[in-house]
Amino acid sequence: MQSFDLVLFGGTGDLAMRKLLPALFRRFLAGQIAPGSRILGTARGDLSREAYIAQVEQSVAKYCEGQFDAAQWSAFAQLLHYGSADAQAPDSFGAIAAFLAGREAITRLFFLSTAPALFAGLCAQIGRLGLVTPETRVVLEKPLGQDLASANTINECVGSVFAEHQIYRIDHYLGKEAVQNLIALRFGNTLFEPLWRRGSIRHVQITVAETLGVATRGPFYDQTGALRDMVQNHLLQLLCIIAMEPPASSDADAMRDEKLKVLRALRPLAGSDVTTKTVRGQYRAGAANGQPVPGYHEEAGVPADSSTETYVALKAEIDTWRWAGVPFYLRTGKRLQEQSSEIVITFEDVPHSIFGGGSAASPNRLRICLQPTDSITLSILAKKPGDGLKLQPVDLSLDLAASFKTQQLDAYERLLMDVVKGNLTLFMRRDELDAAWRWIDPIREGWLQQDVRPKGYTAGSWGPAAASALIGRDGFAWNGEL
Ligand code: BG6
Numbered sequence: 001m002q003s004f005d006l007v008l009f010g011g012t013g014d015l016a017m018r019k020l021l022p023a024l025f026r027r028f029l030a031g032q033i034a035p036g037s038r039i040l041g042t043a044r045g046d047l048s049r050e051a052y053i054a055q056v057e058q059s060v061a062k063y064c065e066g067q068f069d070a071a072q073w074s075a076f077a078q079l080l081h082y083g084s085a086d087a088q089a090p091d092s093f094g095a096i097a098a099f100l101a102g103r104e105a106i107t108r109l110f111f112l113s114t115a116p117a118l119f120a121g122l123c124a125q126i127g128r129l130g131l132v133t134p135e136t137r138v139v140l141e142k143p144l145g146q147d148l149a150s151a152n153t154i155n156e157c158v159g160s161v162f163a164e165h166q167i168y169r170i171d172h173y174l175g176k177e178a179v180q181n182l183i184a185l186r187f188g189n190t191l192f193e194p195l196w197r198r199g200s201i202r203h204v205q206i207t208v209a210e211t212l213g214v215a216t217r218g219p220f221y222d223q224t225g226a227l228r229d230m231v232q233n234h235l236l237q238l239l240c241i242i243a244m245e246p247p248a249s250s251d252a253d254a255m256r257d258e259k260l261k262v263l264r265a266l267r268p269l270a271g272s273d274v275t276t277k278t279v280r281g282q283y284r285a286g287a288a289n290g291q292p293v294p295g296y297h298e299e300a301g302v303p304a305d306s307s308t309e310t311y312v313a314l315k316a317e318i319d320t321w322r323w324a325g326v327p328f329y330l331r332t333g334k335r336l337q338e339q340s341s342e343i344v345i346t347f348e349d350v351p352h353s354i355f356g357g358g359s360a361a362s363p364n365r366l367r368i369c370l371q372p373t374d375s376i377t378l379s380i381l382a383k384k385p386g387d388g389l390k391l392q393p394v395d396l397s398l399d400l401a402a403s404f405k406t407q408q409l410d411a412y413e414r415l416l417m418d419v420v421k422g423n424l425t426l427f428m429r430r431d432e433l434d435a436a437w438r439w440i441d442p443i444r445e446g447w448l449q450q451d452v453r454p455k456g457y458t459a460g461s462w463g464p465a466a467a468s469a470l471i472g473r474d475g476f477a478w479n480g481e482l
Contacts, residue, residue: 002107003036004420007096009122010113011041011082012055015141020113021056022063023412028076029067032417036106040099042085052082087114087121090128097129108136109419116143120157127161137419139168142233143224147444148437155430164430168419173234174241174426175411175418178370181400182241182343185368185376192366193246195347197322202363203476204328205344206238208370209336211288213459214310218301225308227280230332232440236263237428238343239328243318252424256432263435267317274446279455279466281311283335286459293335293459309454310334313467314443315474329471331478335459341370344479355391362393367479374400374408 006024010016021041027033041052057077061068083095100108110126112119119140126132138158145151158167173179186192195201208230214221221229240259247254269277284295297304311333318328347364365379376398384390401408418426446452455464462468462481471478 001032001034002420003034004107004109005037005100005103006039006109006111007100008039008041008111008113009085009087009118010043010111012043012045012047012052013113015113016041017056017059018063019410019412020111020416022060023410023416025060025064025073025076026067026410027413027417028079029069029072033079037079038081038099039079040081040083040096042083042096044084044086046084047082049080049082053077053080056080085125087118087125090125093125093129097131100131104133106135107420107422108133109139110136111139111141113141116140116145116154119154123158123161132161132166136162137166137168137422138162139170139419141170143228144169144433145437146223146228147441148434151433151437155433159430165424167427167430168415168424169428169430169433170415171233171237171426171428172411172415173237173370174428175409175413175415176370177400177408177411178368178374179238179241180414181374181376182368186241187246198324198326200347201326202346202348203326203474204239204242204346205471205479206235206242206328206330206342207344207478208235208332208341209338209462210332210334211336211339211460213283213288213293213335214296214299214302216300218299221310222302222306222308226310226312226332226334227440227443231312231314231330232436233428235330235332236436236439239316239330240432242343242345243320243323243328245322250425252427253429255425256429260429260432260435261320262318263432263439265318265320265323266439267319268439268442269314269316270442270446274443275450275452277470278312278314278443278447278452279464279470280309280447280452281313281333281457281464281467282306282308282454283310283333283459284456286335286461288335288460295456295459296335307453311336311454311457311463311467313463313470315470327474329476329478331463331467333457333463337460337462339372342479343368343370346476355389365479376400 008016008020024039057073081099083099084092085096086092112122140158145154186196240262243262244258247258282296285298286293296302296310297306313331316328316330345366349363362381367377369375378396379393380396381391382394384392415426455466457464468478468481
């Protein structure tokens with residue numbers, strides 16, 4: 001365990017309060033924060049250290065319910081400090097420099113949990129004050145740009161102060177336990193590898209469905225939309241983990257090289273493909289958890305005529321020997337019927353069935369559930385009890401939470417500790433990010449050029465009917481719609 005100094009820009013913001021500081025507290029409870037570590041929250045506002053600690057306490061008590069302990073809290077609070085800093089006011093960085101002075105030998109982390117528009121200014125000040133030591137790392141939260149050009153601008157600015165091996169671009173989906181399990185499943189077992197390809201796999205579905213709407217993020221979300229908020233990062237990263245070739249080791253670059261090859265092999269979706277292989281949706285008023293909820297246009301900060309999508313479904317194809325002809329269907333949306341994220345891999349039918357009529361014609365299916373539970377289910381055909389040889393699907397299920405009975409790490413707990421340890425495996429390298437934008441940008445351009453507007457769907461439904469038609473045209477259905 002090594003001590004660290006963490007400077008948290010955006011230290012009073014939503015992500016810091018809801019995720020980062022509670023994650024640090026939980027790691028503290030687990031004895032994973034080395035003595036001598038310090039956390040400096042920074043934001044523009046003038047706050048005393050006591051007031052900041054009181055603010056953090058409230059949110060840690062809320063988000064660590066059941067684990068909050070007053071004695072442990074007061075020990076954790078000793079690590080917390082506050083200093084106001086304004087990315088646009090260079091003079092205001094003196095407090096940060098003073099905080100770090102004389103601690104050059106200690107691992108130093110800058111976490112930029114602010115609007116990306118501030119990244120360049122923050123990095124410039126960090127560079128100007130000479131705060132980057134060999135053991136310094138910078139963590140960047142998404143969104144990293146709005147398109148390839150703006151991502152390049154951010155990466156250039158950050159890259160002029162930090163070396164690539166010091167830059168940790170977060171995609172919190174890579175920190176989820178289920179994603180780690182998927183890596184373990186694929187590369188820790190001999191069983192799946194021979195089948196993990198065209199010829200055995202018929203199609204793959206990736207769903208990230210949310211019941212939440214845009215909540216208080218209307219203005220941000222309206223500039224972003226589901227394609228850039230979710231597909232460009234989380235869904236493409238999941239696709240990479242499924243489709244990548246086995247890396248030579250779990251070393252960060254070995255893994256990232258293989259993911260990059262997948263992103264580069266994605267067949268571009270442009271021109272008429274944009275209308276036939278993608279669906280945009282936007283929620284209308286409906287219900288969530290039994291309560292009426294407004295439509296997207298009625299959300300605070302969203303223009304009444306907005307044409308931003310809150311739902312995307314698309315068909316992706318990977319032009320490699322392994323995956324040629326195997327469609328990957330991706331969908332994500334807000335205000336859908338269920339909060340659920342899953343990957344479903346459907347295998348080919350048997351080439352010839354010896355079982356007569358009455359047997360369920362059901363292909364083997366592997367379902368990796370990321371949320372709300374962390375489970376892996378393999379659906380196979382077995383004999384139905386009783387006379388005759390009739391088949392029916394049964395599930396071989398692995399409930400990982402129940403099997404291991406240990407407290408699972410939240411994605412941010414794992415990722416923050418990886419930054420402390422200097423492990424880049426679960427973070428995106430610049431070329432990966434570029435390749436993802438290169439694939440996403442033409443889709444947006446196609447939507448604009450061809451005036452593809454989002455189709456309305458009722459809040460609480462499974463999204464626009466066009467998404468069922470998209471997959472239905474290939475003779476398949478979304479899992480759950482079977
Ligand atoms: C974020 C998106 O990256 O991921 C949000 O900006 C989304 O819009 C969130 O709600 C989903 O994350 P999770 O972990 O709740 O599935």
